Amino acid sequence: MIVTYVFVFLFLLLVGYLIYLNVVKREEINSNVYNTKQDTRTDTVIRGSIVTEEGVVLAVTNVDENGNETRYYPYSNVFAHVIGYANNGKAGLEAIANKDLLSSHSSLLSQLNNESGNDKSQGDTVVVTLNPTLQQAAYNALGSYKGAVVVLEPGSGKILAMVSKPDFNPNTISEEWQSMVTNESNSALLNRATQGLYPPGSTFKILTTLAYLRENNGNYENFFFDCTGTLTEENVTITCYNQSVHGREDLKSAFAHSCNTAFSHIGLDLDCGQFKKLAERFLFNTSLPTQFPHSESVFKLNRDSSYGEIMTTSIGQGDTLVTPLHMALITSAVANGGVLMKPYCVARVENSDGDTVSETKPSIYGKMMTPEEAGVLTEFMKETVTSGTAVELSYSGYSAAGKTGSAEYDSGGVTGTHSWFVGFSNVDDPDIVVAVIAEDGGTGSQTAVPIARAIFDAYYY
Amino acid sequence: MSNLINLAVQVSRYLIIVLMVIYTVQSYTVFRRTNVRAKEYVFLRQNVSMFFLHFIAFLVMFLKTMNMTLAVFYGAQVIYLAATLILFKNLYPKASKLLINNMCMLLTVGFIMVTRLSADHSCNQAIKQFKIVVAGTAMALIIPVIIRKLLVITKMTWAYSFVGIGLLGLVFVAARVTNGAKLSLNIGSFFTFQPSEFVKIIFVFAVAGLLADAKDFKRVVIATGLAAVHVLILVISTDLGSALIFFITYLVMLFASTRNPFLVLTGIISGALASIAAYFMFSHIRVRVAIWRDPFSDYSGGGYQICQSLFSIAAGGWFGTGLYQGSPDAIPYVEQDMMFSAITEELGGIFSICLLLVCMSCFIMFINISMKLTNRFYRLVALGLGTTYAVQVFLTVGGGMKLIPLTGVTLPLVSYGGSSVLSTLIMFAIVQGLYMLRRDEEDKDEEERFKKFQQQYQSSGDPAGYGNPGGQY
Numbered sequence: 001m002i003v004t005y006v007f008v009f010l011f012l013l014l015v016g017y018l019i020y021l022n023v024v025k026r027e028e029i030n031s032n033v034y035n036t037k038q039d040t041r042t043d044t045v046i047r048g049s050i051v052t053e054e055g056v057v058l059a060v061t062n063v064d065e066n067g068n069e070t071r072y073y074p075y076s077n078v079f080a081h082v083i084g085y086a087n088n089g090k091a092g093l094e095a096i097a098n099k100d101l102l103s104s105h106s107s108l109l110s111q112l113n114n115e116s117g118n119d120k121s122q123g124d125t126v127v128v129t130l131n132p133t134l135q136q137a138a139y140n141a142l143g144s145y146k147g148a149v150v151v152l153e154p155g156s157g158k159i160l161a162m163v164s165k166p167d168f169n170p171n172t173i174s175e176e177w178q179s180m181v182t183n184e185s186n187s188a189l190l191n192r193a194t195q196g197l198y199p200p201g202s203t204f205k206i207l208t209t210l211a212y213l214r215e216n217n218g219n220y221e222n223f224f225f226d227c228t229g230t231l232t233e234e235n236v237t238i239t240c241y242n243q244s245v246h247g248r249e250d251l252k253s254a255f256a257h258s259c260n261t262a263f264s265h266i267g268l269d270l271d272c273g274q275f276k277k278l279a280e281r282f283l284f285n286t287s288l289p290t291q292f293p294h295s296e297s298v299f300k301l302n303r304d305s306s307y308g309e310i311m312t313t314s315i316g317q318g319d320t321l322v323t324p325l326h327m328a329l330i331t332s333a334v335a336n337g338g339v340l341m342k343p344y345c346v347a348r349v350e351n352s353d354g355d356t357v358s359e360t361k362p363s364i365y366g367k368m369m370t371p372e373e374a375g376v377l378t379e380f381m382k383e384t385v386t387s388g389t390a391v392e393l394s395y396s397g398y399s400a401a402g403k404t405g406s407a408e409y410d411s412g413g414v415t416g417t418h419s420w421f422v423g424f425s426n427v428d429d430p431d432i433v434v435a436v437i438a439e440d441g442g443t444g445s446q447t448a449v450p451i452a453r454a455i456f457d458a459y460y461y
Numbered sequence: 462m463s464n465l466i467n468l469a470v471q472v473s474r475y476l477i478i479v480l481m482v483i484y485t486v487q488s489y490t491v492f493r494r495t496n497v498r499a500k501e502y503v504f505l506r507q508n509v510s511m512f513f514l515h516f517i518a519f520l521v522m523f524l525k526t527m528n529m530t531l532a533v534f535y536g537a538q539v540i541y542l543a544a545t546l547i548l549f550k551n552l553y554p555k556a557s558k559l560l561i562n563n564m565c566m567l568l569t570v571g572f573i574m575v576t577r578l579s580a581d582h583s584c585n586q587a588i589k590q591f592k593i594v595v596a597g598t599a600m601a602l603i604i605p606v607i608i609r610k611l612l613v614i615t616k617m618t619w620a621y622s623f624v625g626i627g628l629l630g631l632v633f634v635a636a637r638v639t640n641g642a643k644l645s646l647n648i649g650s651f652f653t654f655q656p657s658e659f660v661k662i663i664f665v666f667a668v669a670g671l672l673a674d675a676k677d678f679k680r681v682v683i684a685t686g687l688a689a690v691h692v693l694i695l696v697i698s699t700d701l702g703s704a705l706i707f708f709i710t711y712l713v714m715l716f717a718s719t720r721n722p723f724l725v726l727t728g729i730i731s732g733a734l735a736s737i738a739a740y741f742m743f744s745h746i747r748v749r750v751a752i753w754r755d756p757f758s759d760y761s762g763g764g765y766q767i768c769q770s771l772f773s774i775a776a777g778g779w780f781g782t783g784l785y786q787g788s789p790d791a792i793p794y795v796e797q798d799m800m801f802s803a804i805t806e807e808l809g810g811i812f813s814i815c816l817l818l819v820c821m822s823c824f825i826m827f828i829n830i831s832m833k834l835t836n837r838f839y840r841l842v843a844l845g846l847g848t849t850y851a852v853q854v855f856l857t858v859g860g861g862m863k864l865i866p867l868t869g870v871t872l873p874l875v876s877y878g879g880s881s882v883l884s885t886l887i888m889f890a891i892v893q894g895l896y897m898l899r900r901d902e903e904d905k906d907e908e909e910r911f912k913k914f915q916q917q918y919q920s921s922g923d924p925a926g927y928g929n930p931g932g933q934y
Binding site: 001003004007008010011012013014015017018019021022025026029030032034035036037 | 717768773774787810818820825828859864
């Protein structure tokens with residue numbers, strides 16, 4: 001009888017969903033920031049340490065003679081957002097790796113010994129990919145700007161540095177909690193590297209260029225544009241930054257000099273549906289492949305958009321918003337010959353004896369573009385460094401490629417310009433990818449490029 | 462010493478799962494066995510697994526708490542379970558042993574978890590539940606007699622309707638507000654009575670009475686009106702879970718009696734339209750749906766219960782944390798609405814899957830009985846009760862896992878709640894009564910066949926040539 005089958009199906013659906021929860025969703029739920037289940041383990045386990053692959057300690061639990069435990073962060077503010085905190089809730093890696101830190105994989109014998117002596121067992125050590133030299137350099141270089149820096153290794157997806165400012169001292173977070181929560185304009189607890197949404201400005205021209213390449217089967221040599229400093233279409237006028245007039249230029253030089261009128265012109269010829277598809281393939285309007293809590297980047301253009309919207313979107317203004325980590329991922333796909341590696345921060349988990357419990361292997365997120373497309377974009381970004389807006393990075397002893405951005409914003413009448421840079425070094429075999437945003441830093445060349453240079457320098461010298 | 466206890470607790474986790482798996486497998490293999498003796502062995506194995514599981518669980522809880530009340534309470538439960546099994550089997554040799562075993566198994570799991578979750582170490586809550594179960598079982602022992610002997614229960618359609626609507630209306634008008642839903646009436650200080658639990662049964666009887674003669678379209682219309690009134694009162698009382706149970710039960714019974722897919726399709730469509738209308742009319746429904754879609758966006762508010770439930774399920778994994786090793790008490794109203802999540806956390810996902818399969822086995826048994834009955838009224842009653850049971854399990858388990866929006870109904874026989882366990886015991890007893898009716902019928906058939914056979918035998922003993930007209934050719 002059909003009714004029986006329907007209800008048997010429903011019962012089996014419940015069974016199937018429980019299996020699904022266990023197989024697919026379990027890790028995600030267990031590492032949810034609100035999850036308090038692991039906290040009961042603090043009665044039996046001493047929270048494990050967070051160390052770098054070179055063995056530098058970033059977070060450790062000290063136990064005094066009376067058994068009182070304190071979580072200590074040797075670098076104080078420098079790793080504030082990425083390492084996070086374990087008091088007053090949890091954030092950063094302290095939240096993501098919470099389960100590992102509170103698991104003890106030390107041998108059964110030593111666990112039994114500990115329990116009989118009423119000693120707690122030592123939680124596992126989480127080994128992270130972060131590089132203190134780069135983190136410190138990025139932290140110092142960003143200075144007093146609000147903003148964020150992300151440094152990745154494009155070939156593996158390792159996150160080498162992640163800075164967000166304003167910051168806080170995780171050692172004293174309990175005392176400062178109240179003032180930080182109430183000071184909304186500062187929002188120091190927010191990890192801007194993953195949660196800050198900014199207009200991408202001219203850094204977005206990387207994707208506009210890619211869209212152009214795809215619509216023209218990779219042919220760009222015949223592209224020429226006469227920049228008169230402005231371009232008007234249906235009452236919307238786009239001007240080049242600082243009223244520059246770039247004159248007759250090809251695509252490479254339009255890219256290197258970040259010519260707004262040329263790129264709005266390109267945008268008007270693009271198929272907006274395809275453009276949107278491309279942006280969404282590049283992780284707009286969706287979540288990023290990372291466990292860090294993050295905001296979804298926004299791309300709104302569609303077939304019904306007005307000319308004004310198309311022009312502003314093509315130069316990274318309009319309604320488009322992006323997170324710094326997201327820009328770093330797009331850049332790393334270019335640097336890695338079109339292949340995007342999944343970003344990760346936890347290299348492995350070790351027990352207290354140093355034996356590996358689990359390990360993260362680099363994994364491919366997807367093939368985002370062909371090696372040829374990546375090659376063209378790399379060449380353009382190299383030109384930006386040799387003769388364009390990021391010329392400060394030339395004559396540095398290493399080769400670099402990149403794109404600057406000067407993202408104008410208007411938030412409730414308050415206007416200003418955020419300074420962007422995304423790029424990578426050692427162009428032939430890229431070493432690191434850097435994404436920098438300095439809020440109200442002016443043009444990319446002014447502020448973000450020097451910050452990026454400080455990070456590249458720290459890597460090579 | 463503490464090491465030894467820890468070791469015992471760790472081993473017991475797996476032992477409990479193994480016993481549950483054995484029990485569950487038996488409750489399906491029994492359908493394939495035709496040999497009566499083999500069946501008896503299966504039932505015996507089930508009883509042994511159940512008592513073992515019960516013993517190990519209480520041993521662990523005792524070792525963990527060293528609470529003497531638990532030892533005494535355990536003894537009382539063993540006596541109860543043994544008495545129930547023996548009484549049923551001896552008073553009603555024709556009763557379905559699988560259904561009795563499943564009932565006792567579900568009650569056992571309920572005893573374990575309600576005891577585990579009893580907030581105070583004196584187990585007051587669990588003991589109260591136990592008393593109600595004992596009283597309910599005493600009632601349940603009489604019910605099969607009533608079903609078998611009193612034909613008048615098939616003819617009281619109007620009485621059922623009035624009592625059902627009256628009770629629900631009374632709740633709506635006079636009941637106090639609990640947990641955002643007007644659900645219960647206070648009777649003395651001991652018992653908070655939830656009429657909707659009992660109206661479910663009465664409703665099934667009323668609809669069965671009306672639809673038993675489905676040739677009469679007027680009666681279909683009346684039955685539909687009756688169902689609509691029930692559902693409407695429940696929706697206004699914000700008891701959405703019960704409203705859904707009534708609605709689906711009605712549709713299933715309607716389909717079974719009319720065999721008209723068009724009517725049912727109309728029902729489903731109008732139900733869907735009504736849900737959409739209700740979604741826009743009642744803010745509490747919109748809130749529920751919003752919470753279901755993203756519980757973490759309102760974590761500290763309305764999403765808290767479902768978030769904690771998911772944390773519990775994920776913490777348990779396949780093998781569970783072990784009794785007293787998890788923190789299922791972090792889920793609000795865990796012992797009523799979220800028993801399944803608590804079980805998954807401490808006894809594990811494999812155990813929970815088995816539990817679901819045991820519930821499914823009960824449902825299959827209900828339907829099995831329904832299909833073999835010849836009287837249309839009884840057929841519909843068995844089908845209706847089976848449907849309410851299945852829908853209720855689906856709502857509470859699916860809600861706890863965030864497969865569907867949470868509706869806050871109990872897991873029958875397992876969850877804490879006097880009205881719920883009492884009405885489910887009655888429901889099982891009614892189905893037992895119907896099962897025995899069916900076997901009475903079978904026996905009668907057998908007798909008749911035997912008589913016919915005898916007659917034939919006698920007639921064929923007559924002189925040749927008279928009895929066989931075809932022989933002329």
